[in-house]
Amino acid sequence: MTEVLRRGRASLAFGFFTQGVAFALLVTRIPAVQERYGVSDALLPVFLAAVPVLAGVGSVATERLVRRVRPSRLLRWSQPVVLLALLGVGAGDQVVQLAVALGVFGLSVGMLDASMNMLGVSLQRVYGRSIMLSFHAAYSLGGILGASLAWVGAHGELALWVSYLPVVAVLLPAVLVGSRWYVDGEAEPAEAGEARGVAFRMLLPLCLVMTFAYIGDSTVSNWSAKYVKDVLGGSEQLATVPYNVYMVTTLVGRAVGDVGVRRFGAVAVVRLGALVAACGFAVVAVAPGAWVGMLGFTLLGIGLCVLVPQTFAAAGRLFPGASDAAVARLNIFNYVGFLVGSPLVGALGDAWSYRGAMLVPMALVLVTTVYARSFASGGDRYGGGHERPRTVDVGRGSNGL
Secondary structure (H helix, E strand, C coil): CHHHHHHHHHHHHHHHHHHHHHHHHHHCCHHHHHHHHCCCCCCHHHHHHHHHHHHHHHHHHHHHHCCCCCHHHHHHHHHHHHHHHHHHHHHCCCHHHHHHHHHHHHHHHHHHHHHHHHHHHHHHHHHCCCCHHHHHHHHHHHHHHHHHHHHHHHHCCCCHHHHHHHHHHHHHHHHHHHHHHCCCCCCCCCCHHHHHCCCHHHHHHHHHHHHHHHHHHHHHHHHHHHHHHHHCCCCCCHHHHHHHHHHHHHHHHHHHHHHHHHHHCHHHHHHHHHHHHHHHHHHHHHCCCHHHHHHHHHHHHHHHCCHHHHHHHHHHHHCCCCHHHHHHHHHHHHHHHHHHHHHHHHHHHHHCCHHHHHHHHHHHHHHHHHCHHHHHCCCHHHCCCCCCCCCCCHHHCCCCC
């Protein structure tokens, strides 16, 4: 039984890692995608916005599908589709092909994100202790690798399909093999009545935390380079550093975060993470130069990294009889934050100042401290972030283990 859980955890972590690689390869090569297909600056935001919108649709569809199909099966088949859609983005040469590839990517990413986190929540319940941050640490590691591979492709002036093909050729068979050991945990598929029992009023605090966290994350990913160069007077080369710093500190924070949750509880970790992230935005807003700004982005990585994994875990504890439905609904607000964050900061920066714009995500992240008590449901009730250990239904593994 221990071996089943160990393999299930390792295979799911590899799934998170693969998703991090794929997503980073796409978003870091947007300029190359735009150039390959001749997409205008006016049309590009439409394509970029369509991906999270369709991902939200995919997440909604996942909530309905898991009433009949195990999350492990949805994850097993959505992940290869994401990888093939990524290759499709790099291999086409007409705008309609790009639209189809991005559409498939968006829908399958929504299903992938939702089903991955469903499995993570149910597996954490079986373990009886916090392990959710470790999965998101694997995602961060994949993102770092994907961004590095994208840099190699851009530096070598490789065609997109040449950059993507080796990655897909390696990861596609690997995830198909690894998916044989996914474990769905103890949770049974929620009946329609149980899914409707996920009261939005009870889930709303977590939805807001998820939205605010992704507004903060998208602020860093979309505006850190411009902010360092145009506002803090950094060089072109230095402007590439803050996002890398953010990704590395996110990885480190998630790698050790589960220990903090087990020792001090989810409420304390979330509250501290929100305060550190707010301090990071404050430092960025008042930084006199680029190097002080780097300190702010470092604090942002350490603070924001704990919020999203713990929000998914809290949703699973809050609705133990319908955790899949709760995770799917919560996952939609991942994309809401992504859609709102970048345009919000850009509009405020143009109308007011980019320094002032940084105070808005700071204030939103601070609101998270008000909702930190929502993270106490279930886990902290058993002391220090531990949950009641559950037994795993071996038949629920995707390969019948």
